[in-house]
Amino acid sequence: MNRLYAIGEVLIDFIPLQKGCALKDVRSFERAPGGAPANVAAAVAKYGASAHVLTKLGRDAFGDFLLEELHNAGVDTTHVKRTDEANTGLAFVSLKDNGERDFSFYRKPSADLLLSENEIDAALFQTGDILHFGSVDLVDSPMKQAHRKAIRAVKETGGLVSFDPNVRLPLWNDAEDCRRAILEFLPKAHLVKISDEELAFITGIEDEETAILSLFRGDVQAVVYTRGAHGAELYTANGSYTAPGFKVDAQDTTGAGDAFVGGMLFHLLQKEASPSNLTSLLDEHHAEILRFANASGALTTTNKGAISALPDKAAVEALMHFQNT
Incomplete structure (x- = not known):
């Protein structure tokens, strides 16, 4: 079967046990595995790819x-490197009453940023694979160069590249640096996911x-x-398609966008998507x-955290059936 490779940050999200207060006022947190690429990989694995x-x-x-949490979610961690030169990244999150978030990151640098291009094995990728990445690890670092090599390698095999900017401005010294990095890497992707909060x-x-x-x-x-709870729109060279969202009791939006991407990429892996057929597949099966x-x-969004909140395929299909009747 075709495989997903997600490159980038894997970190600990510290989720507050209190909602509706500023991060400085949170008294206690619960740890949860996270990092956008890891969340996407876990979703794809939980759905069966x-x-x-x-x-x-x-x-x-x-x-x-x-490592334990990724393994429990079904993600292959064979290619995860370890280091003594930096600690694993941490993110502290505060939750507003509507489930929206505010972040504070601890990584100067964190271990993920030290992954070098020499540690990317170009021979890993095969025809039909998908490489997914975000912008969080595109700050100037060895990891940025690792992204460049991985993208080149998967394209040389005829694989597909997926990009979700997933803007996190607190991680950047300057907002314009973030924007420039996104605009540099965006044209390298075949599929781009962007939120209503990021577009302008x-x-x-x-x-x-x-x-x-x-774009x-x-x-x-x-x-x-x-558009969050309001659903999503897909644009291809042949037109645009709209799909409404689902009504749920949102508790924490952490990882929701990553679960969305994971759901898309799972289907694209099943349908053997490639740069040569991506547009036609999306037009037909949107x-x-x-x-x-x-x-x-x-x-x-109905549970706290990201990887720990991901549903399985049966739960997704049950919601689709319930809100289709």
Whole structure:
């Protein structure tokens, strides 16, 4: 079966036990495994496809914990490196009453940023594989160069590249540095997922449709525009498609976008997507793919955390059936 490789950060999310207060006022936290690429890989694995993570963890207790959690989610951790040079990354999160989040990161640097291009084995990738990445680990670091090598390698095999900017400005010294990095790597992807909160920042364009169409540059063949509870829109060269969201009791939106991406990439792996057939597959199967992705994201918000909140395939299908009747 075709495989997903997710490259980037794997870290600990410390989720507050109190909602509706600023991060400085939170008294207690609960640890949860996270990191956007890891969340996507875990979703794909839980739905039944092969998923691998390319990253580096500290040789510490948090790194041990993350390896165990990834393994329990069904993710292949064979290619995860360990180091004594830095600790595993940490993110402290505060939750507003509506489940939205505020982040504070501890990584100067964290172990994931030390993964070097020499530690990326180009021979890993085969025809039909998908490489997924975000922007969090595109800060100037060895990991940025590792991304470049992995993207080149998967493309040389005819594989697909997926990019979710997943903007986290507190991780950057300057917002413009973040924007420049995203605009550098975005054209390298075949599939781009972007949220309503990120579109104007990344493109610098206020008009929504004009902004979305401006993302079709370089190798980009499809853009998925997510609106949280309001669903998602898919744009290809042949037109656009809309899919409504699902009504759930949202408790924590951490990882919802990653679960959405995982749902999409699971279907694309099953359908043997490649750069040569991506547009036609999405045009033909958009309703099925977006509905599953929306249900996946929605269910993840009903529990705390990211990987720990991911539903299994049966739960996603049950929600789709329940809200279809």
